Structures are given as C-alpha cells and as structure tokens.
Amino acid sequence: MAQRVSLKSFLTTARKALTGPASQRPNPLTFVVGNESADLDSICSALLYAYFRTHAPSSSQQTLHIPLSNLPRADLALRTELNAIFPSSSNSVTPDDLITLSDLPPPSDLTPESTKWYLVDHNVLTGELSKRGFDKSIVGCVDHHDDEGVIPSDAQPRVFAKCGSCMSLVLSQCQPIWDELEPHREIDEELARVAMAPILIDTVNLTSKDKTTDWDIKAAQYAEEKLAATLGSARSNSEGYDRGQYFEHLSRLKDSILHLSYRDILRKDYKRWSDGSLNLGISTVVQGLETCLAEVGEKQTFLTALRDWAREQELDIAAVMTVSKQGGVFTRELLIWALGGQEAVKVVKRFVEKNGETLGLEKWKDGELDEEGENEWRACWRQMEVGSSRKQVAPMLREVMKESARL
Template identity: 30%
Template sequence: MRAAPRAAPNATVLRGRAKRKPRVGVPGHPAMAASTSAPFFTVDETALADLNAFLRDARELVCARDSNAKKKTPRAERVTLVLGNEAADLDSVACAISLAYALHEANDDASRAYVPVVCVPREDFSLRADARWLLESVGVDVDALTFAGEVAFGDASGPIVDDRLRLVLVDHNALASKSEYASFATAVDAVVDHHDDEKKYPATAAAAVVPTGSCATLVAEPLVLDQSALAVYSETATRVFRETGPPTRLNAGDPRAALLLAAVLLDTQNLNSRATRVHARDEAVAPILASLSSTGDPASFHDELKRKRFDQSGLSPRDLLRRDYKQWRFVGAENKAWDVGVASFGVPLGNMAGDARAIRDACESFARERSVDALALMCAFDDEDSSSRAFRRQFAICFFDKTGDSDDVRFICASPLQARLVEPGGALSVALGGLEPVADETARDAFGGFAFEQGDPKGSRKKAQPALAAFFENASSSRR
C-alpha cells in the first residue's frame, strides 16, 4: 500500500541519490544541549529530505485545495490515515510520522497511500513545546504535517465499503467519541499502542498492544531489531506490515531514529523504572536508536526534552487544560453516557492561575467548550521547593451540571459521586497510589477540596483512565 510521495517523482529520486554528508541539528535550530557544546544527535540530509518530501506530498494528497469546495475528497484512490492520539504528545507524533513513512517504504500497492495525522488543530501544536522543539531541531517540516480538521473527507457514504479509507491508530487503541474519525471506527485496520487495551477496534484489525513504557518502542522494533530479536518481538512487524513487504531497517542518521529515541527517553524518564513504567523492550531499543542517531549523551537529551515539556509557566489556564487533553464517553448504568475529560500539564494545581476563582472559572469554561460531565486534572512536576527537587503528581476532579441548556454548564461542589470516585481503597485511589489532600490552599479552594497529592509518582493518565472507565461505567444516572 503506497504512500503519497511515490506519486511524486522527486521522492523516488531523493531516495536514489548518493547520501550527502550527515549534518548536526538544523541550521537555525541546532540540536545542542543547553549546558554543553555536544550535539544531541546527527541527521542525514538526504534521509531528512526524503521524509519531508513524503510529508509534503502526503498532506497535498488528502487536503483539498479549495477550502470553499462543497465536496472535498482525498485526492488518492485509497488512503490509510495513521492517527496519533488526540493529545498529540511527543510519543504520538513521533510514532505517527515514523510508522506512516515505514509503511510507505514497505508498500508495493500503487493504489494505496499512507498519511500521518497529528490529531490536534494546527494552531494548538505550539502548545506542545517539547514536540515542536524536537521536530524543528531534527529538521522535520512542521508546515508539511497534516493536522486535525485538514483531511478532506467529502461524502463519507462509501469510503469504508469500497476500501478507500483505512485507519491505523498509534499510541491509542480507541477513537474518542468526539473524534472527527469516530464515524469511521469500522475502518480501523491496525493498532499499535502501549495503553490498556479497550478492545474497541474491529476484530479484523491487526493489533499490537503491549504495555511498554513507550509506544515508540513498538514502532521502532521492526525498524531496528535483527531477525532473531524480531522472532520474539514480532507484533508490529508481523501484524501491521501484513499487507506490505517487510519494513526497511533504519540507517544511521535517519531522522526517525532521533524522533523515536526522544519519545522512548521522555516516556520512560530516561529508562528510570523507579519513576515510571519501563519495559525490557524499551531498554533493548533505546541504545540501538541512540547509536543510529549518534546520541552519545541520552541523559542530556532527555533532560532537555523534559525542560521543554515542563516549561509551561507562561501558559494560560485554558492553554494548560488543552495542551495535552483526552476525552472519553463511558456508558454507565441505565445506559447513561458520561463525557469525561482528562487534562495533563506540568505545573502544580495551585499555580494554574493567580487565585482559586480564576482556576475554577477556567475549568467551567473549558467544560462548557468540551461539553463534559467531569474533568480530571493531572499535573506532574519537579518540586522546586524541596532540596531533592522530588518529582510529584497531583490529581483534581471537577463535576458539572449539564442537565439544562448545553451552554449552561455549572461547577458542582462536593457531590456524593465525587466523594465515591476518590474514596480510599477505590479503584482510582489504588491506581494512583493513594490520594492525600493537597496542602496548597489555592488548589483546595479551586476544586472544593477535591485536589490531591498522588502517592505513586508513576500514576500517569495511562493508569487513571481504566479506573475512571470502571467507575463511570458503573455510575448511576444521577449527576449528583
């Protein structure tokens, strides 16, 4: 199944040219450590040019030229969209780009194109400071990426039936209820993910769902491991590439090596099993990617990525809520649907705004915008006030009354349902290592007392989501 650049002669020509001398970073965007003169990685110019040509042609293929056209359809006979998750974090973006390009290279079906999609609006991508910095440092043309809302679907009555549209999900395994792709759920053809398996994709889909620390590990394995290793770690290679030829192994300087390494390092906190989930497969892939990208100091690379991710001091409360946001619809007792959002960010709850009222108003406005019944806030940060700069996580939960007009969303203080959600020994408390009320008065006031310190610094959204699902799928129809 062929990706867009094969329709463009220059993409094939670029791959056929003699390799140019590898370059370090990108002119104007050097990939340099903040405290040393040593580069983080080396990128081969020709490989980078090929990748950017692929991205430009892929975008051109699926985005309508005329924004006023009544019917917009992807200008390709058959298209597979490789979708990152709706949070569009670094792992998701690196995986979507890398897997789509790998499938393109392996494809021998002239009628099929592969297109990676970053599933946030283009204007929101600037909020992902770490991902933006990484892509620009590597030299990936961000303007050439395809973002949410840019794929021209046109009349959707037939694409699935006649196989004109397929979806591949990376770094998630279920389409969000409000996703623009939700109506195409039966077109999901493959899944590569490391979260708890919700099993909401078609039974015919090729699924590689393994609880590694990073989804990038699963994408990288078929591109870097030798055949003996792939005989053991074969999910992605044998399932996702089932209708193409075998994936092409990465050469030294391939920009995807730096992208995938960054994702593995950031997701696993530099392979630190004391801080987060780390799988033996993450540990096996990381040094290979480091060698291919000539990353001699992965720790410094990780530290710079982490600085970029957690430097959110200048963001407004609304920007903090939307920069890394996911939303689910859970169907509970009496067939009642609960729309639940989870926002992740990197500043303490009490530092989101100048006072409690401003934080609460921002949450209420955001809930109205997203039409949610409940909004969970999960923040992770290094404690600058402690001598050890301990890594901490906090959790808060807001419930809203949506029973009236859809525009009339009101903050509910201290509902019985809130209390049950966070009760000691409950699924959520266990998943997050226990929940203790925060000491910060602003945070307590903003969330009506439902703001907590997490006992487990590894308790990320990956752990919270299954517990939230279990709770709301058993919740009564009462909103209070």
C-alpha cells in the first residue's frame, strides 16, 4: 500500500513547489482548480482531487498536483464555513494553509506552457486564470455542470455527470486510490470531513429531491464508512461526527452574512463570464433581499453597492440570485441589472421573454427595485421555479448573450 502524508504537510509541499525558484520547480507544474465562486464544493473538490492524484500508487501518475483555491487570499476570510471542516488538532489544516490566486508567481515567472490544469466543478476557465492563458493548458476535467464543449476531447479524465455536488464525482474518481492507501486514522478522518462538507451543503443534507442523486448518496456513504472506520463505531452516529449536527454547523457559518458589507456579500459567492462583447456577473446571496435590506442597508445603499461592484468588475449585466428559507419554505429571488447600454438591455429583455415562464418569474414587491430606461434596465422577481440555481440560470443568460453576438 502507498504511504501518504497529512493534508497540512501536502499543502506545505505544494506551496514550496509553487513559490520556490523557477529552476527548482517541477516542469510542468500541475494544478487542480475549482470555479471562480470558490465555494465549498470548488475548494474541497480541488483539495481532495489534488491530494489523491498526488498519492496515486501508479508510478506513472505520482506527480505533485497543486490544489488552487480560485480567489485572492483576502477573500478567504469570507468563507467562514471553512472553519467548520477541519478537526481541531495541532496538525490540522486551517484556511491559511490553502493556496490561492495570490500565491501564483507573476506571468513573467509562470507561463501557460510550463503548466498543466485539471478543472473541477467547472469546465470553462474564467477570470484571472483565463486572462493569463492557462486555458490553453487544460488536460482534465471533473464537473457536474453542462459540458460547454471547451474541454479537449482527449482530456483525461473528461467526466461530466449531473449530481448535487462535484465532490461526489471527485470521490468516485479517487475511491480506487484511497482504498489502496495505508489506513491512517487522523488523515482519513480529515479527508472524509472535507469530502462530506460540500455534499451535505449542496444536497441540503441529502434531502433535496431536486439536487440529490445516486452519485451523492454513494459518495456520502463511502465517506461516512471511512469516518466510521476511523472513529470505531456506526456510520453517522460515531462519537465526534453526527451528520445532522455537521450540516447545521456548516450551514450556520455559511449563511452568516448579515454582518458583512454589501460589497463583501456580493463577492462572497460570485462568478463572471464574458462573450467578448458583454460581461456578465452573478452573485449568489444566502439571505432574502427583504432581510438584507432590513439588516445590511436600505434600498439605495444596496443599489449603490451593486452599481459600484458592477463598475469594479466591468460588468454590462449584473445579477443577484438569493436563496433562503422563509417560514420553513425554500425561496429564490432574481435581480438582473443591464448597465452596459442598449445591447445589454436587449439581452436581458430577451432573457426574460425566453425564460421568464420557465423560471416562474413573478414581480418582487410590486416592482420596488425595478427601473426601465433605454440604456439601463433593472428588474427583480420572486423565482417560483426554485430548482433552478445559478447553475441553470447562468447558461440561460449566456446563451442569449451568444445569440445577440451572432446577430
């Protein structure tokens, strides 16, 4: 059986390889990166996939894979849910151990030709990594979003499947490696907790009928079997691990945003796309708009912050999607603001015409946040089709953007 090290030691080694002199780095450097929103699923999937690929028993695959969290280091402070994942021990990983965009060498010191990239939880490289040309060096992908046809046909692996959490696909890929590794109580416990966190969050503790699939159920069962083996008692009732308590703890930390500024709320879970002519950004917010307006800042404060964020991100279309529970009822809201002139306004209106009925869009608060103009247009709705998250809405918007660009 292959030997392995702790997650903390693994990250220390990966950081040294990345930040050391170019002459001493592996060439090429191999990265695993999640999407630009850098949520639990992306961060944890990249971390575990990189760890297991690095520890693959086959000598032909034993290459250091560097897990990259796709956000600046300063933004890690917004991911308070990360503090719930790692058990408290002297050798446990902390968020400070994670490798972020801030740790990347400058373009003059790290070129696309000197790298290989595995994508998890997305299949189109965006943001800073795309600007630096690293999308030319993608060699593999594991994703639960729609295949956008960008990943090379000869990529290995090239995995696309619908499930609640990308981690479920990552575990299915890594299970043979994990089973071959020599058991280690503390390391296996930490790995299993990292695996379970995004699965529980993304499937609402495996209770969401819209999101939970066989992939998720099998992955959770496998991870909890690893936990049971390390803790020495029945799965999910083991001392030190209770599925329901773990989910509630993660959820409380993840949903605790009302102490943040609107700018921090908008950038906490944010993704950006460009079709070459228009830029789109979507923020997901885990509290309803009414709650935010009451607790964070009133209407004008919110709209000013959203406009400032759109300017900072150079957006033509800015969207905010909320997801929350009100009185035990799962609700979604959608606000879209076309700020980039007439073309952006046309795209957003066409999106509503094409997808409004499918998404069940109903005017929010009698149009309190709406505004119509020739060069700007803003509308907010209750989204009655609650099964459609950003994963579904973003492709709808981007498809209309592509249609507009072709005209």
